[in-house]
Amino acid sequence: xxxxxxxxxxxxxxxxxxxxxxxxxxxxxVTKALTELNPEKILKEAKAANLRGRGGAGFPAGVKWGFVPxxxxxxxxxxxxxxxGEPGTIKDRxxxxxxxxxxxxxxxxxxxxxxxNTAYIYIRGEYENIALRLETAIDEAFQKGFxxxxxxxxxxxLDITVHRGAxxxxxxxxxxxxxxxxxxxxxxRLKPPFPASIGLFQCPTVINNVETLSNIPAIILKxxxxxxALGLPNDGxxxxxxxxxxxxxxxxxxxxxxTSLKDLIFKYAGGMKEGKKLKAVIPGGMSAPILKADEIDIxxxxxxxxxxxxxxxxxxxxxxxxxxxILDVLKIITKFYAxxxxxxxxxxxxxxxxxxxxxxxxxxxxxxxxxxDNIARLASNMLGKTLCPLGDAAAMPILSIVKKFRDExxxxxx
Amino acid sequence: xxxxxxxxxxxxxxKIIARYPQKExxxxxxxxxxxxxxxxxSAEEEILAASLLGISQVKVREVVSFYTMFNRKAVGKYxxxxxxxxxxxxxxxxxxxxxxxxxxxxxxxxxxxxxxFTLSTVECLGACEKAPSMMINFxxxxxxxxxxxxxxxxxxx
Numbered sequence: 001x002x003x004x005x006x007x008x009x010x011x012x013x014x015x016x017x018x019x020x021x022x023x024x025x026x027x028x029x030v031t032k033a034l035t036e037l038n039p040e041k042i043l044k045e046a047k048a049a050n051l052r053g054r055g056g057a058g059f060p061a062g063v064k065w066g067f068v069p070x071x072x073x074x075x076x077x078x079x080x081x082x083x084x085g086e087p088g089t090i091k092d093r094x095x096x097x098x099x100x101x102x103x104x105x106x107x108x109x110x111x112x113x114x115x116x117n118t119a120y121i122y123i124r125g126e127y128e129n130i131a132l133r134l135e136t137a138i139d140e141a142f143q144k145g146f147x148x149x150x151x152x153x154x155x156x157x158l159d160i161t162v163h164r165g166a167x168x169x170x171x172x173x174x175x176x177x178x179x180x181x182x183x184x185x186x187x188x189r190l191k192p193p194f195p196a197s198i199g200l201f202q203c204p205t206v207i208n209n210v211e212t213l214s215n216i217p218a219i220i221l222k223x224x225x226x227x228x229a230l231g232l233p234n235d236g237x238x239x240x241x242x243x244x245x246x247x248x249x250x251x252x253x254x255x256x257x258x259t260s261l262k263d264l265i266f267k268y269a270g271g272m273k274e275g276k277k278l279k280a281v282i283p284g285g286m287s288a289p290i291l292k293a294d295e296i297d298i299x300x301x302x303x304x305x306x307x308x309x310x311x312x313x314x315x316x317x318x319x320x321x322x323x324x325x326i327l328d329v330l331k332i333i334t335k336f337y338a339x340x341x342x343x344x345x346x347x348x349x350x351x352x353x354x355x356x357x358x359x360x361x362x363x364x365x366x367x368x369x370x371x372x373d374n375i376a377r378l379a380s381n382m383l384g385k386t387l388c389p390l391g392d393a394a395a396m397p398i399l400s401i402v403k404k405f406r407d408e409x410x411x412x413x414x
Numbered sequence: 415x416x417x418x419x420x421x422x423x424x425x426x427x428x429k430i431i432a433r434y435p436q437k438e439x440x441x442x443x444x445x446x447x448x449x450x451x452x453x454x455x456s457a458e459e460e461i462l463a464a465s466l467l468g469i470s471q472v473k474v475r476e477v478v479s480f481y482t483m484f485n486r487k488a489v490g491k492y493x494x495x496x497x498x499x500x501x502x503x504x505x506x507x508x509x510x511x512x513x514x515x516x517x518x519x520x521x522x523x524x525x526x527x528x529x530x531f532t533l534s535t536v537e538c539l540g541a542c543e544k545a546p547s548m549m550i551n552f553x554x555x556x557x558x559x560x561x562x563x564x565x566x567x568x569x570x571x
Contacts, residue, residue, distance in 0.1 A: 087499045087538035125483045128552040161433045166442050166481035183441030185480040244501040244542035251543045318501055332500045
């Protein structure tokens with residue numbers, strides 16, 4: 001049985017309620033952090049744990065916290081990214097539904113570490129029922145003195161507000177999230193300045209993903225060394241992998257960072273549905289470059305997938321079988337990014353819309369010679385040429401599909 | 415005639431505004447409340463939101479037109495949103511959509527004449543393990559097939 005940090009108690013009835021959570025050692029990490037440890041010690045532990053961001057970029061959380069200037073007189077903010085919108089990604093929904101107090105503990109400890117008194121949970125608008133559950137959990141925590149003024153007699157104050165988005169993929173990008181939280185369109189900001197120095201309401205801001213923060217309580221209780229040993233030395237802990245598509249048992253699987261993608265599909269998710277053959281896998285949410293069937297003998301960690309020219313992203317694995325038309329996949333990907341581009345940067349706005357038009361035309365039987373090269377050229381012209389990573393997020397999977405499945409797409413053109 | 419909130423909603427809105435150091439930041443949550451109360455965000459609702467937050471109507475329009483969840487025209491009592499993203503399509507979302515279109519006699523973007531159902535397609539709902547998935551108002555439904563869809567829709571009053 002593999003050790004679980006986040007999902008161990010998911011199957012316990014009413015675990016989302018504070019009284020049940022407290023029966024399973026709930027809020028021990030907050031108690032330890034606020035009464036036995038100081039912020040410097042927590043920061044040291046978080047850095048040593050090599051907890052890489054679970055939202056997509058894989059940036060070490062402790063390092064991010066360390067960027068926040070501590071000598072200013074402006075208030076500082078924590079924004080929790082619960083905008084889960086990367087296609088294939090389902091993990092934060094599970095954490096917030098089944099274990100909301102674990103997330104709250106993570107928020108309290110991180111805020112205490114960075115010296116933050118106000119946190120916002122930016123949750124995608126569609127998750128209204130989960131937002132209500134989080135609000136109930138926050139009320140419960142207030143009543144027991146885990147939130148509010150002078151938490152556990154430490155002198156530390158924290159207030160948390162749940163803020164619902166309204167249906168825009170781009171708001172998962174951290175600076176678009178900030179704009180949206182300020183009541184504006186979700187147009188990403190130019191970086192630098194980075195949010196750590198100028199973020200929400202022009203103040204220093206930390207932005208962390210739900211799963212990232214939910215790992216903090218265990219790190220506080222069991223230590224960075226334990227956390228690293230669970231996963232890899234420079235990419236600690238577990239990941240909640242979400243497996244969807246043509247497998248026998250789609251769902252979430254919390255496994256050590258570095259678990260083999262092959263095992264994830266064939267051992268844990270039960271292998272291919274209806275005995276079909278594997279065609280390809282998208283290993284980290286739709287933005288991650290595709291892997292062919294013969295490329296899945298690979299460890300699921302940030303660095304290994306990056307070396308393989310793909311991305312661990314949000315750990316969302318989408319499995320395609322032999323009957324899947326790669327042109328259909330390309331059509332859905334291009335439709336998505338053309339729809340979700342905020343329109344601010346020309347390469348992304350125009351590039352995605354043209355790629356969608358070409359792919360749609362090919363799929364309707366009107367493919368022309370040169371189409372594939374044009375798709376690749378348009379995608380290449382988005383790479384690195386936009387304010388935010390959405391341009392890259394669209395270009396990367398498109399380029400990988402065009403490169404790895406060119407022959408198949410060509411058969412639809414002739 | 416200008417729009418009036420119930421006292422309860424007024425209280426909710428003032429509570430929301432108090433959560434932010436800048437009033438304008440409460441725009442998205444306030445719009446959610448307004449949409450719940452009046453069923454849509456048309457020009458009239460935009461003016462209401464603008465006056466509550468001390469901003470211009472055009473600022474509200476900028477925001478309303480950016481986000482897909484704000485309905486500038488009222489939707490039916492039940493808003494069915496069928497996921498059309500990758501995993502759901504692999505698992506048969508096209509069949510789900512076709513079946514609902516036939517059953518209700520409407521296409522995406524349309525509302526039934528009795529104003530009971532509005533049908534839309536939507537990008538990833540974050541329920542891929544239960545694909546094909548859909549959302550009706552704010553409730554999620556997964557593992558959809560014809561039988562299940564019949565049961566869900568026939569049970570809606």
